[in-house]
Amino acid sequence: MSLPAETIAHYRSQLSCNFKQLDDAFAGCMQHALNVLSEQGVQNYLAGASLVCKIGRGFDPVLTYLEEMPDIAAQLGESTLKQISAAVWQISRTPNGRAIPLFLQTLPEVARRLGSAELLGNYLSILFELMERTTGSIHGFHTTIPSPALPKLLEQMPYLINQLALGGLKNWIEYGIRNYGKHPPRQEEYFSLQSADSKAMLQQERHGTLFTHHERKLNLYLQACWENTAPLVPYSVDFRDVREQQPYFDDYGMRLPDVFNEAHGVSGLDRYRAVLAHMAAHQRWSSKVVVDNFSPQQRMAIERLEDSRVEWLAMQEYRGLRRIFTALHPRPDEFACNPQTESCLRHRLAVLSYAILNPEHGYENAAIKGFAAQFHALMPDATMQNMVNLALEFVAKTRLQSDQLPKVYFTDTAIPYRDDNRHLWLFIEESDDEDFFEDTQRDDQAQQEHALPPRHYPEWDYASQTYRPDWASVYESLHPSGNPAEIDALLAKHAALAKKLKQIVDLLKPQNYTRVRYQEEGSELDLDVAIRSLIDFKSGANPDPRINMSHKHDGRNIAVMLLLDLSASISETPEGCTQSILELSQEAVSLLAWAIEALGDPFAIAGFASNTRHEVRYQHIKGFREHWDDTVKGRLAAMQAGYSTRMGAALRHAGHYLAHQPADKKLLLILTDGEPSDIDVDDAQWLTQDTRQAVKELDNQGIYSYCISLDPQADDYVQDIFGKRYTVIDKVQRLPERLPQVFMTLTG
Numbered sequence: 001m002s003l004p005a006e007t008i009a010h011y012r013s014q015l016s017c018n019f020k021q022l023d024d025a026f027a028g029c030m031q032h033a034l035n036v037l038s039e040q041g042v043q044n045y046l047a048g049a050s051l052v053c054k055i056g057r058g059f060d061p062v063l064t065y066l067e068e069m070p071d072i073a074a075q076l077g078e079s080t081l082k083q084i085s086a087a088v089w090q091i092s093r094t095p096n097g098r099a100i101p102l103f104l105q106t107l108p109e110v111a112r113r114l115g116s117a118e119l120l121g122n123y124l125s126i127l128f129e130l131m132e133r134t135t136g137s138i139h140g141f142h143t144t145i146p147s148p149a150l151p152k153l154l155e156q157m158p159y160l161i162n163q164l165a166l167g168g169l170k171n172w173i174e175y176g177i178r179n180y181g182k183h184p185p186r187q188e189e190y191f192s193l194q195s196a197d198s199k200a201m202l203q204q205e206r207h208g209t210l211f212t213h214h215e216r217k218l219n220l221y222l223q224a225c226w227e228n229t230a231p232l233v234p235y236s237v238d239f240r241d242v243r244e245q246q247p248y249f250d251d252y253g254m255r256l257p258d259v260f261n262e263a264h265g266v267s268g269l270d271r272y273r274a275v276l277a278h279m280a281a282h283q284r285w286s287s288k289v290v291v292d293n294f295s296p297q298q299r300m301a302i303e304r305l306e307d308s309r310v311e312w313l314a315m316q317e318y319r320g321l322r323r324i325f326t327a328l329h330p331r332p333d334e335f336a337c338n339p340q341t342e343s344c345l346r347h348r349l350a351v352l353s354y355a356i357l358n359p360e361h362g363y364e365n366a367a368i369k370g371f372a373a374q375f376h377a378l379m380p381d382a383t384m385q386n387m388v389n390l391a392l393e394f395v396a397k398t399r400l401q402s403d404q405l406p407k408v409y410f411t412d413t414a415i416p417y418r419d420d421n422r423h424l425w426l427f428i429e430e431s432d433d434e435d436f437f438e439d440t441q442r443d444d445q446a447q448q449e450h451a452l453p454p455r456h457y458p459e460w461d462y463a464s465q466t467y468r469p470d471w472a473s474v475y476e477s478l479h480p481s482g483n484p485a486e487i488d489a490l491l492a493k494h495a496a497l498a499k500k501l502k503q504i505v506d507l508l509k510p511q512n513y514t515r516v517r518y519q520e521e522g523s524e525l526d527l528d529v530a531i532r533s534l535i536d537f538k539s540g541a542n543p544d545p546r547i548n549m550s551h552k553h554d555g556r557n558i559a560v561m562l563l564l565d566l567s568a569s570i571s572e573t574p575e576g577c578t579q580s581i582l583e584l585s586q587e588a589v590s591l592l593a594w595a596i597e598a599l600g601d602p603f604a605i606a607g608f609a610s611n612t613r614h615e616v617r618y619q620h621i622k623g624f625r626e627h628w629d630d631t632v633k634g635r636l637a638a639m640q641a642g643y644s645t646r647m648g649a650a651l652r653h654a655g656h657y658l659a660h661q662p663a664d665k666k667l668l669l670i671l672t673d674g675e676p677s678d679i680d681v682d683d684a685q686w687l688t689q690d691t692r693q694a695v696k697e698l699d700n701q702g703i704y705s706y707c708i709s710l711d712p713q714a715d716d717y718v719q720d721i722f723g724k725r726y727t728v729i730d731k732v733q734r735l736p737e738r739l740p741q742v743f744m745t746l747t748g
Helices: 005-013 022-036 039-053 059-076 079-092 097-114 117-134 149-163 166-180 184-191 196-205 211-226 268-285 296-317 321-328 345-357 366-378 384-397 445-450 484-493 495-508 527-538 581-599 630-637 647-658 684-700 718-722 732-747
Strands: 143-145 232-235 248-250 253-257 455-461 466-478 513-519 548-553 558-565 603-610 616-622 665-672 703-709 726-728
Touching: 005 022, 022 039, 022 059, 039 059, 039 079, 059 079, 059 097, 079 097, 079 117, 097 117, 097 149, 097 211, 117 149, 117 166, 117 232, 149 166, 149 184, 166 184, 166 196, 184 196, 211 232, 211 253, 211 268, 248 268, 253 268, 268 296, 268 321, 296 321, 296 345, 296 366, 296 384, 321 345, 345 366, 345 384, 366 384, 455 647, 455 684, 466 647, 484 495, 484 581, 484 630, 558 581, 558 647, 558 732, 581 603, 581 630, 581 665, 581 732, 603 647, 616 630, 616 647, 647 665, 647 684, 647 703, 665 732, 684 703, 684 718, 703 718, 703 732, 718 726
Parallel strands: 232 253, 466 616, 558 603, 558 665, 665 703, 703 726
Antiparallel strands: 248 253, 455 466, 513 548, 603 616
């Protein structure tokens, strides 16, 4: 069914292109685009075509873009619409504009072969690097001579992209640039595949099993054997950081390398099958675990044992997988790691993993044999929670002091067919662990409160000047909720003080402007650049089009954590006051939170109390990603006092979250009414010195800690802990006024 004339005219008016030839082709292109693109995608499609029209290269590039980009966007994602139009514009700003038609004409085959937006971005990076390094200049300042290599390379690209993985293509191009970069005729011979050197290098880089050649076969394997229809998305390890090179899966599909070489007698195709089987087994049998309170060593052990569990279950269904898994799994030498000089936990886990996989492992270590036997005794009815318990037991019973050494033994510990296990973990608070992931999910409140295991922290023994490892156990939870109207009433009570705070906040908000120069579009003309471009134009050189400038605010970049002492003593009412310290703290924190929210700084609020070293309670009142709203006010209204003040462990746990915030300045404010203490500690100096050591640790992490004490006797100990970074508020009733003032002074 053809589009109505009014619809065609509507979309045609959005395309800033006046070629008469376009009228005949536009309706067909537009109808196809509407069939495969979203509404926003159509807008980006027309905007991209308008940009291509502005490059001044005639009608052909525009028509090619209009005809080919809907299918490319449907295959790789609509982000490619802007990506390709921006690439065309970038090429047009160089002397290589004549290569644009070739670039667009070869794009459909390149996109079909690459199969993902990420690889397309890597491909564009390769082309731009080639263009930059082979485009010539007469005077050494402005590029004026087009690249002799670029058009020849684009002519051969449909053939090359089907012969080489993207990493191999990059190496082949790099060889040509390095050896013939200053010899244009030989560049043309090399990149047009006419020289013997070019063909020999191509043969050298042509290796392995290309994903694109077997994509259909792998899709059928996944559907037939695992009843799994997840999309398969390739990536190139040559363009990724080391930690991102493992396969993985997420909501958008299973991510696989674009090429696999034969390894240990296993073909590249079987390696793909092993990776898919492992990930499909995880999707079928694994579940998520709250990660925040596990140490990195414990997480590593849980991952290895859960990997072994799902592989065991997969091998029960498909016996032939055992041969592939056993061949691809490295066989570590159990005596290879020296525990005197290296951290051997990673090595022990690899040994255990192989012992579980291969009953004929031949290892002599009693612990390895014992835990492998425990694993097999639990199967086939074992759950992921069984693996968590077994992993924690393994880490505890085989632990060595050297496991903390920075030198880690890596040989034969990486298992290449296993994914990175990002799908196993559920995060309560943000940290840099999940920056590597594309998405994080939150569990419900019940899981947060009841399913979290403790997080263990060391404690400083000032007598021996050493740490007692894993001495304090911190249990965290989400604070119960109350009535947010109570907090609104407190804010209304201090309306006059809030008005003064607003004036201070307005002064602290970023006011300064910073110039951003070299802009093609901006708020005003950059006169120096404009004059220089005019001189270049008059002298026959390409002028710099970035002759405008704009301005932006020079903003704050501060992250704040407010840590509240919720020990039993804050329920007392000081002499001369009509309110308890708890009630005054609620008022002060409400005003401070309101002020920080107005400033726009990311901040969090947490409270702590302790009942011996075995139970340090840490309650989240506000997370960094939450806003100051009724949910947070409800938690603050429900604050209650109880137990003791083991401050060192609470500081370390607060620092764990604050350290991972992407801010230039990180401030930890501690509000307390007394010195560190707990019922299981008789030495008055023990917890004071531990807290002092915790403050030093925070300093080493770049976290500025500051204490607001409500104890009139605090001068006797607070300076020993915090140095000069403290304020003692003798008149507790002035806390709602003084706490925001202290914050403004520290961050202004």
